[in-house]
Amino acid sequence: MADSKLLAPELSEAETMGAETARFEELLLQASKELQQAQTARAESTQIQPQPGFCIKTSSPADGKVFINICHSASIPPPADMTEDELLRVLEEDQAGFRIPMSLGEPHAELDAKGQGCTAYDVAVNSDFYRRMQNSDFLRELVVTIAREGLEDKYSLQLNPEWRLLKNRAFLGSISQQNIRARQRPRIQELGSLSAPTSPGAEGGPKKPRLSLWLEAPDLLLAEIDLPKLDGARELSLEIGENRLVLGGPQQLYHLDATIPLRISAAESRAAFHRKRKQLLVSMPLLSVPS
Numbered sequence: 001m002a003d004s005k006l007l008a009p010e011l012s013e014a015e016t017m018g019a020e021t022a023r024f025e026e027l028l029l030q031a032s033k034e035l036q037q038a039q040t041a042r043a044e045s046t047q048i049q050p051q052p053g054f055c056i057k058t059s060s061p062a063d064g065k066v067f068i069n070i071c072h073s074a075s076i077p078p079p080a081d082m083t084e085d086e087l088l089r090v091l092e093e094d095q096a097g098f099r100i101p102m103s104l105g106e107p108h109a110e111l112d113a114k115g116q117g118c119t120a121y122d123v124a125v126n127s128d129f130y131r132r133m134q135n136s137d138f139l140r141e142l143v144v145t146i147a148r149e150g151l152e153d154k155y156s157l158q159l160n161p162e163w164r165l166l167k168n169r170a171f172l173g174s175i176s177q178q179n180i181r182a183r184q185r186p187r188i189q190e191l192g193s194l195s196a197p198t199s200p201g202a203e204g205g206p207k208k209p210r211l212s213l214w215l216e217a218p219d220l221l222l223a224e225i226d227l228p229k230l231d232g233a234r235e236l237s238l239e240i241g242e243n244r245l246v247l248g249g250p251q252q253l254y255h256l257d258a259t260i261p262l263r264i265s266a267a268e269s270r271a272a273f274h275r276k277r278k279q280l281l282v283s284m285p286l287l288s289v290p291s
Contacts, residue, residue, distance in 0.1 A: 047177045048075045050103070050124035052170040056144055058163040065118040066159060067110070068147060069171040072130035075180060077101045079129060084138055100125060100143060103178045104150050110173035120173045123147040206255035209247070213260075221262055223282040229253050233273035233280070240266040240284065247280070263287040 050071030058066050079100045082090065105122035112118045125133075125143060133139040148159050166172075210226040225247060230236070235250035242263050247256040264284045271282040 046075070047179055048073045048103070048124070049177050050105075050122060050175055051127070052175055053130055054140075055166045055169050055171050056163045057166060058148070059160045060119075060157055062158070063119045065112060065116070067112075067118060067120040067166075067172040068144070068151070068163075069120060069122045069173075069175060070130075070143065070147065071122055071124040071171070071175055072127040073103070073124050074127045076103055076124055076126045078126040084136065087142075100129070100146050102147060102150055103180050104147075104154050105176060105178050107155065108173060108176065112172070118172075121151055122171075122175050122178070123151070124178060206249065206252045209254050209256055211245075211256060211258055215262075219286050221260070221264065221284040221286060223280075223284065225256065225280040225282070226278065227254060227273075227280055228278050230273075230278060232275060236273070236280065238271055238280070238282070240264060240269050240282075242266065242287065245282070260284075 050073045053070045053072050056068050056070070058068065060066050103124040105124070107119050107121055110118055110120045133143055144163060145161075148161070148163070151157055152159055207229075212224045214222040223245070227236075227249065230249065230253070237246075237248040239246040243260045245256070245258045245260055247254065249255065263286060265287050266284075268285045269282060271280060273280050
């Protein structure tokens with residue numbers, strides 16, 4: 001079992017910094033980026049020409065009027081096939097549990113209908129999924145929300161969550177070609193929630209938190225541990241071994257002892273506490289690639 005001190009600096013720093021989300025993303029993705037750069041050459045890319053779909057109008061404090069062209073291409077992989085009821089259940093349980101592959105284009109300056117300057121972005125999704133989305137207000141609103149959040153993250157924007165669909169205009173300006181990876185990275189495979197075998201404690205004893213695992217093939221395991229009674233990482237202990245994860249909480253609130261079905265590099269593992277979601281997020285590089 002690895003010494004829990006290996007993760008203590010990350011836990012403390014993530015708790016005290018103001019930009020919690022940025023710090024979490026940095027910690028969680030650092031191992032993945034380093035491993036990918038070490039194992040693969042620069043990813044080959046190919047150009048696609050997205051087809052127009054519909055256009056929405058919103059705004060940002062920096063750019064004023066902003067238009068988002070929602071486009072589609074058969075070259076972009078589709079999301080997981082779910083009914084709307086299944087999707088609603090996933091979103092209620094975990095906002096990050098459903099991903100829609102998208103290609104986010106570069107900003108381009110355009111003129112609106114009144115001849116005034118504005119900024120437009122092209123966001124492309126899978127063509128089959130787009131056709132399904134045309135018959136669902138729910139899916140359309142979901143795609144617009146995820147596209148808006150994706151643009152905000154990629155370009156450090158602040159976009160107004162209120163938007164309006166342009167009725168007689170499929171796009172604004174011109175839709176440019178976009179570069180996408182010719183060899184797509186393997187999709188994240190959800191391993192589900194692990195039921196860690198623990199001895200039943202007395203009433204009022206430590207609670208076993210929910211643990212969810214995602215395998216980002218081929219070399220990184222991600223974990224989310226729900227800790228709804230905590231506001232920070234202070235006094236949390238985390239030990240990671242080659243195939244085991246042990247977590248202890250302050251005042252005997254939580255205890256988790258889970259066997260992980262993969263070989264983990266404990267020394268390279270990182271963790272951060274996400275205050276808003278009340279989750280401990282752990283990235284665990286793998287010692288061997290699962291078949």
